[in-house]
Amino acid sequence: MTRIQKTVFILVALVALVIGLTVYKVLNTGQPLDTAELLDAGIVILPQGRDVPDVTLTNQDGQPVSTHDLQGKWHLLFFGYTFCPDICPATLAELRQLRSQWPDEVNQQLQPILVSVDPERDTPEQLKKYLDYFGAGFIGLTGPLDDIQTLANAVGVPFIPADTSKENYTVDHGGNLALIGPDGRLRGFVRGPLRAEKLAEQLPVFISSEG
Template identity: 65%
Template sequence: MTRTQKTVFILAAVIAVILGLTINKVLSSKGQGDPTALIDAGIILLPQSRNLPDVKMTDQDGQPVAMDGLKDKWSLLFFGYTFCPDICPTTLAQLRQIKSELPPEAVDKLQIVLVSVDPNRDTPKQLKQYLGYFDPQFKGLTAASVEDLQKLANAVSIPFIPADTSKPNYTVDHSGNLAVIGPDGTQRGFIRAPLNNQKLVAQLPEMLKRK
């Protein structure tokens, strides 16, 4: 991956966030709650939901999962990997803390999902062990190929740069943003990184009241 390609990748992610901010300003004129408070918490809602691609995944228990199976609860999808040296453990620790401070009725409506961008190393067993360090109820998903993972990541506008797996101790360039999936199994928006625990604890229950 050249420096120019990485620059384009970063600019695309920034443009997606700016677009989300613009969209939420439009929503604010339609009287849908208080989008300003949501934006301030880093929650960017889309004016129209997006369908997820028909990608076959495997969960941390080795069971097949269809992406349209993410229904009945709100899901926060974080694209990361278990060998990540910094952003992944920090983000998962924050999500654990946020979840612990939410009211029980909000926790019942929410699930945290780590989508691995490193299928070469992140086996279901590895995902389960790693997530257990944070919260055994966190879910993990991986796919048979990087191409399938990219299809999903690109569909929710959180792309990543596949790693050169021939290098020892390689790392994967990825975003810290979260994709918000509604209980109908469609993408409803994003949560921007870095996460603000206090503001998300205050605003996530409001988001979770939506249908």
């Protein structure tokens, strides 16, 4: 084999190796990550993760849950309340629909959580009754208003506490969901109102790409 032939052989081998590694990466992450498509689906990823404050709240079963427990899987934090007339039931219904579309492996990796912005009325019992309407797989958290507001502000989804002295009061809050990574850090947001069709496709792509 001549020197030129050897050089060509080596170059071909290197190209084949690069192509092989690329194909392997694509096959093992589902498909290449497209930032534009994520944004079009309402998914905003932060350049760097942010720490989440250590706050302990109570779930719908009356058990304490620390924000430090939000590790090992992805979590979607939605700040709302059970007496909400519009945004909350619509968002939870869309999340229920998404969970029915996603394969089991995605649902096992992604946990939706309703964090109440109305702890005055949202007892664990009330949360349980409300979430049961949307089916299995949802977690609800309630607790001291100050702790809830600390968490909401830290993950960039603030709300305005209500005047609970008024009858049938409402709480001003947004529709964005905070995306917490398996490392327990804030990784981004899902903008509301949810773009269910695009979100059904793109959120699993992002999760698989992150391993």
